[in-house]
Amino acid sequence: MNRQLLDLWVGIFVTIGIVATVFLSLRVANLTTLQTGSVYTVKAEFDNIGGLKVRAPVKSAGVTIGRVSAISYDAEQHKAVVSAALDARYQFSADSSMSILTSGLLGEQYIGLLAGSDTEMLQEGDLIWLTSSAIVLENLIGQVLFNRAGAEPTKTPADN
Amino acid sequence: MNIGSVSGGLQRLGALVTNGLVDLGVAARFFVAILAASGICLRRPGLVIKEIYFIGVLSLVIILVPGLFVGLVLGLQMYDTLQRFGSGDIVGMVVALSLIRELGPVLSALLISSRAGSAVTAEIGLMKTTEQLSAMEMMAIQPVSRVIAPRFWAGIISVPLLTSVFNVVGIFGGYIVAVKLLGVDTGTFWSQIQESVDFRVDVVNGIIKSVFFGIAITFIAVFQGYHASPTAEGVSLATTQTVVKSAFVILAMDFVLTAFMFRGI
Incomplete structure (x- = not known):
């Protein structure tokens, strides 16, 4: 050849x-x-982050506007500190709130960002103080079982 | 049981261990010799290009056709199982992830080692048998740099490229089954894939795996060929050994690499 x-x-x-x-x-x-580079990082403290993982999406109105960049533990306040890298194209007011949500019943967990109404905007390194923790399914089941157990004694005499 | 058979057994066990260690030492020395002789690949790229033709281009068919069939079968099987949980839509994600992470690198390495690795061993073994390698040494040409190093680097370049082709063809096979045959929505198919496949974790790790497999199978092939006994029987044994050892090393290495790469995800 x-x-x-x-x-x-x-x-x-x-x-x-x-x-x-x-x-x-x-x-x-x-x-x-991906578009790395044009992002700004904000922090949020949560009582419980459930199964949230690094790289989980941050969504506002269902649209992915950023990703979780780091998760650490604040030993003094005993809270989880989540850093989120948000796309610089989107600006949110300083009183925005974050909550940890689950896609579907047993799906992956993500952060839902609800925009506030403050005129001041979130800056690099700001702390979001309005947060709500993840709903831990095990706790919910525990509560249901606890309520059932509390209701049981009134039932049992009737059964007998 | 008499003393003689016991001591004979011990002797054989000892010989097995010592021979294994000697082989390992020879292999390590050979590996360093190849690396030291690799300069010729930059000075004379034509040598490497010729070997890429033999290892890469001629292996395309055995990558394209099995890749397509693996994708087709994966699509069918996964859809069948996932449908029981009502999540047949994620079949694209399962096909893409399993191909990129595991099946692509491993299967294409196995196919290339049996198609190209055995050919390389037979070629080098025959060169040794017909004393071409000795003739080269007589002419002050180093066979390791003229014969071995170009084949080694051609293998390392070809295997990752062939693996990528295998992955793409496999995903295309999954697409045919899922979208054309079973009626999964095209948009859902691709968005599920894009949602779950990560560039750093999945694609890059898959490529790293295939580079390691490329090093392993070409090194085994040239080593077996270069150290074959210079007889017809020796060459045939070395060719068989190349395929057998490559299969062992690929699968064992795959476990180790996977344990490192996908731990804690």
């Missing part, structure tokens, strides 16, 4: 391989929506 044909085939092969890798990165892993 002559040299030029060989080079051509190898060129085609390498092109196919690189196109496949680019396809995996852009179409499959959706790298285009």
Whole structure:
């Protein structure tokens, strides 16, 4: 096989391989929506974050506007400190609130951001103080069982 | 049981351990020798391009066709199981994740080692048998840099590219089954994939895996060929050994790499 044909085939092969890798990165892993750089980070303290994980989405009105960038523990106040990187294109007033929600009944947990009405906007490093914790399913079940158990003694005499 | 058979057994066990260690030492020395001789790949890229043709281009067919079928089968099987939980829509995500994380790198490495690794071993083994390697040394050409290093680097370049092709074709197979055959919505199929596949965690780790597999299978192939006994029987044994050892090493390495990469996610 002559040299030029060989080079051509190898060129085609390498092109196919690189196109496949680019396809995996852009179409499959959706790298285009990441847009790092133009973000600002805000912090929020929660009593309980449930199963929230780093990289979970932050949504406002159902639209993803940022991601959880770090989760740490405040040993003095015994609270979870969640840092969220929000897209710089979207500005929110300083009295916005964050709550930890679950997509579906058993789905992944994400942060819901509800915009406030203050004229002052959230800045890099600001602390969001209006937060509501995750609803922990185990606690809910525990409460239901507890209520049932409390109601039981009034029932049992009637049963007997 | 007499003393003789016991001591004979001990002797064989000892020989097994010592020979294993000697082989490992030879392999490590050979690996360093290849790396030291790799300069020729930059000085004469034509050598590597020729080997990429043999290892990469000629393996395309055995990557494209099985990749498509793996995607088709995964789509069918996953849809069947997921449908029982009423979540047949996420079939795209399951196909893409399992291909990118595990099946793509492992299956394409296994296929390439049996298609190209065995051929490389046979070629080098035959060169040794017909004393071409010795002839090169007589002409003051280092066989390690002229014959071994270009094949080694061609393998390392080809395997990740072939793995990406395998993944894309597999996802396309899943698309055919899920969207065209079973009626999953196109938009749902792609958005589920994009929602779950992460660039850093899944795509990059998959590529890292395939690079490691590329190093392993090409190193095993050239090592077996270079150290084959120079007989017809020796070459055939070395070719078989290449495929067998590659399969063992790929699967064992896959476990170790996965344990490192996807721990705590």
